[in-house]
Amino acid sequence: MALFSFRHSVKTFSKKVVKQSREAAKGQTLAHIRYISRNSASRTILSARLPATEVTDVASIVEDAAERSSGRVCERFTIALPFEATLEQREKLLLSFAEKITKGKAGFLASIHDKNGNDISNPHAHLICFDAFTKKGGRGRPTSVMGMARKYAVETAAEEWARIHNTLMASWGYGSESMIDHRSYAEQGIEQIPTIHEGAGARIMERAGKPKAAKPQWQHIDQGRSRAEANQLIKEINHSKDKLNGRWADRLGKDDDADTNGSKGRLPWLREGSDSPSGGDRTPTLQQRRTTKNTPSNPQHFGGVAGPQNSTTRTFIPYQATSGGMQPKPAKAQNQPALGGRRTRPRRMRRTFRELVMYRDTLNARILRISAPMQLLEIAEALTDSEDTRELGNRPDFTR
Numbered sequence: 001m002a003l004f005s006f007r008h009s010v011k012t013f014s015k016k017v018v019k020q021s022r023e024a025a026k027g028q029t030l031a032h033i034r035y036i037s038r039n040s041a042s043r044t045i046l047s048a049r050l051p052a053t054e055v056t057d058v059a060s061i062v063e064d065a066a067e068r069s070s071g072r073v074c075e076r077f078t079i080a081l082p083f084e085a086t087l088e089q090r091e092k093l094l095l096s097f098a099e100k101i102t103k104g105k106a107g108f109l110a111s112i113h114d115k116n117g118n119d120i121s122n123p124h125a126h127l128i129c130f131d132a133f134t135k136k137g138g139r140g141r142p143t144s145v146m147g148m149a150r151k152y153a154v155e156t157a158a159e160e161w162a163r164i165h166n167t168l169m170a171s172w173g174y175g176s177e178s179m180i181d182h183r184s185y186a187e188q189g190i191e192q193i194p195t196i197h198e199g200a201g202a203r204i205m206e207r208a209g210k211p212k213a214a215k216p217q218w219q220h221i222d223q224g225r226s227r228a229e230a231n232q233l234i235k236e237i238n239h240s241k242d243k244l245n246g247r248w249a250d251r252l253g254k255d256d257d258a259d260t261n262g263s264k265g266r267l268p269w270l271r272e273g274s275d276s277p278s279g280g281d282r283t284p285t286l287q288q289r290r291t292t293k294n295t296p297s298n299p300q301h302f303g304g305v306a307g308p309q310n311s312t313t314r315t316f317i318p319y320q321a322t323s324g325g326m327q328p329k330p331a332k333a334q335n336q337p338a339l340g341g342r343r344t345r346p347r348r349m350r351r352t353f354r355e356l357v358m359y360r361d362t363l364n365a366r367i368l369r370i371s372a373p374m375q376l377l378e379i380a381e382a383l384t385d386s387e388d389t390r391e392l393g394n395r396p397d398f399t400r
Contacts, residue, residue, distance in 0.1 A: 002169070004180040005080035005124070006158045007197075010148070012072040024066065024073045029128075030059035032076070033109065036126035041119060042111040043087070046095055049107035051130070058109075062130050075148050077101075077127040079161060081114065082169065082178060089172060090114065094125045096164050101157055105145045106132040158182040191245070192238045195231045202227060225353050233356045240363035244370075 011024035033055045037045055051061045066073040079097070081090045090112060098108045107130040114123035133142035147153055162182040169178045185192050206228050214225075 002082035002084065002165070002178045002180050003080055004162065004182060005078075006161055006182065007078040008148075008154045008157065009076045010072050011074065011076075013067045013070050014072070015070055024063070026063055026067075027059075029063055029073055030056060033059060033128065036111040036113075036128070037109075041113045041116060043115045044091055044112045046091065046098065046110040046112075047108065048098070049102075049105070049132075050109065051107065055109075058130075072131065072149065075129040075131065075146065077125075077129070077157075079125050079127065081112065081123040081125055082165070082174075083121065083123060084174065084178060085169070085172075087114075089168070090123060090125075093165060093168055094127070096168065097161050098127055098129070100160055100164060101127075101146060102129055102132075103145050105134075106130060155182075191241055193234050195234050196227045198227045198231065221352050230353055230356060233353070233360060237356065237360050237363060240360065240367060244363060244367055 010022060011028055012022055013024045017023055036042065037055070050058050052058045063073055065071075079094070081093065085093065094110050094112060098110055102108050108127060110125055110127045112123070112125050113119040129146060129148075131148070132145040134145060135142050148157070159182050162180050166179045181188060185194055206226065
């Protein structure tokens, strides 16, 4: 079964960079190329339009050019490849995406990891793209071919990878279980919290009993806990959500979305999407943004299959005359459609460890609130059945 995993990072010499992880330094590119192309992990290396034949020269050329222009050195991608695909098909997928993202003009170097250890069950590819620039005449700055610095460029690249993946996999005869979706769980209508990326090194240390030391600056986020512990908590939350939804379906007696019987009997604390403080799944750990109808953030805009929509229409308070001659300000418009029909960037999901613990305990309390009356009812029915059996056994006309 194929899965979607698409990660992007960049190194830049720009003086405007604010994140230390994005700061470029001499030697980083060569170290990364050697890491992804090492013989112990790499099975296949693909490349095209590189500025030199030796990787040492390639790294030196691109870093010098980026430093002179205070620009980006390279675009780095880590992409999951389908487990069920053959070796040749994985190469075809990676090469097709690399040519598409570079528009057949920029250079790239890619490596497939699928031959040793955990890579066998989790095949993936590392792709490094070296941007090219074209001049349109005049005194303006050259234009980037890839355009990865533009707004929503990463989202567009992820969408393009999903499209290429699904098109080729379908042409090779694979079914729906091999299709991937680039959209988030919220945009797909899936009520789950995505897990946090741990990294191979962190998992090796965890298995060896050597947990990574906590960083004091992140104490307010992780409470000194590891990402593995946070992921275990997220899995418990998702399991509780599935259990809660299952119990509610059993309580209604039907699991048919088309049947609305009994829908008025839902309690406020179980209503999905309720606006009350305690209603539905609107919790600090999973904030699903509201969008107006026909906004570009609609999943259909991404070219995928639209999931369930929780659209609401925002109303605005008009100006009203007051006795003092002053007029109150209208209500602030939230989540308005962006200018030019651009999609809106989703709000980052907050997943502090404390909030995850609170969310898990809340879900468990809801499950207990539902299950307790049901357990009492089962006990009462069992006692009633035993009393009926005892009375039947005491009847003179009853023969065993």
